[in-house]
Amino acid sequence: MTPITEVEGRRLALSNLDKVLYPATGTTKGEVLHYYAATVAGALLAHLYDRPVSFLRYPDGPDGQRFFTKNPPPGTPGWVRTAAVPRHEGEHARQVLVQDLASLVWAANLVVEFHTPQWRADAPGMADRLVFDLDPGAPASVVECCVVALWLRERLAADGLLAYGKTSGSKGLHLLVPLEPTPSGQVSAYAKGLAVEAAGALPELVVHRMTRALRPGKVFVDFSQNAAAKTTATPYTLRARTEPTVSAPVTWGEIEGCRAPGELVFLAGDMTARLERYGDLLAPLINPNQARPLPVDH
Known part of the structure; x- marks a missing residue:
């Protein structure tokens, strides 16, 4: 059964909490979520705030498949903020903004490295x-x-x-x-x-x-x-x-x-x-x- 937790009034389904993501240390996905939610949330959120996030996802740990995405991942909840970011020749695409603890826990549940540009969403480039x-x-x-x-x-x-x-x-x-x-x-x-x-x-x-x-x-x-x-790895992000x-x-x-x-x-x-x-x-x-x-x- 997938545990449901409530973070700042948002209901989140957290998956595979016992899965070992880092075999060298036996670190589980639950411990990774705890790191993001309890250890570094305050400092990390300040560095993520208003910056479009790119994710390096490694859901099966660093030895498994990794994929880098700038687009909001499939199933992104409607309450997660996004921003229009310029891409090519006047085109825009949307990227996730991790503005609060609930968004951080949702993103961490996808098993990600956080990467951010050197500019904020309200002033691209x-x-x-x-x-x-x-x-x-x-x-x-x-x-x-x-x-x-x-x-x-x-x-x-x-x-x-x-x-x-x-x-x-x-x-x-x-x-x-x-x-x-x-x-x-x-x-x-x-x-x-x-x-x-x-x-x-x-x-x-x-x-x-x-x-x-x-x-x-x-x-x-x-x-x-x-x-x-x-983009550059955001301060306090875990790495794959x-x-x-x-x-x-x-x-x-x-x-x-x-x-x-x-x-x-x-x-x-x-x-x-x-x-x-x-x-x-x-x-x-x-x-x-x-x-x-x-x-x-x-």
């Missing part, structure tokens, strides 16, 4: 943040990503911009910068310029081109997620990895002190203590007072 995805090519790891992140932090600071870090939940690191709303194309151009600069300053460590042959032992500074059509890793906010102290890859791996079970200790380390991203203008003269 006007980025209010800049992102760098620092992606290590083996044998490089997140340790090398941290070195690159520190260089980028200083370079951004020279332009009056404040950077904040989170793990990708995979192998790398994401740097995020709160911005006054700026056309995505301009943000992309600025981010590309900094990636090229980083490759010039740290040639042994950084590549700025996607070419896989260039990447072993180096960190790819991926600026492409600033494009209006692209062997263990329930989280795209977890980290302190600059942790980035500076990182000496081994395992030091920046955080699982669902780590997040209660981290939120109690630090609060939401990425709260500045959603505080308009922290937003800064993109430099004009880059």
Whole structure:
């Protein structure tokens, strides 16, 4: 029998709660739902709010089939908010907005990673943040990503911009910068310029081109997620990895002190203590007072 639960007045049918989604840790679907609903809901909802969500679904766990969808999944309840999002040549399509706890639990029941663009639904293509995805090519790891992140932090600071870090939940690191709303194309151009600069300053460590042959032992500074059509893993989302890793906010102290890859791996079970200790380390991203203008003269 499918259990029915009520969340903020909405009745939700939750399925397969005993199903093991992460065999490496024995983490069940019920535990995943508890993580989203009870552990990170407050912080996660603040980062999802008013941002069209793309879902990476992995209903049978990370080893099963995965599919990425921007469209509202079949059976989306009528009360789940959606927004019209520009797609191609003036066409619009609808995407889900996860605005409240009931919508979050409904989405989590589908077993998803949450991915969001750098802009809000009321201003498509006007980025209010800049992102760098620092992606290590083996044998490089997140340790090398941290070195690159520190260089980028200083370079951004020279332009009056404040950077904040989170793990990708995979192998790398994401740097995020709160911005006054700026056309995505301009943000992309600025981010590309900094990636090229980083490759010039740290040639042994950084590549700025996607070419896989260039990447072993180096960190790819991926600026492409600033494009209006692209998305990034939302802070606090679980990832479809062997263990329930989280795209977890980290302190600059942790980035500076990182000496081994395992030091920046955080699982669902780590997040209660981290939120109690630090609060939401990425709260500045959603505080308009922290937003800064993109430099004009880059």
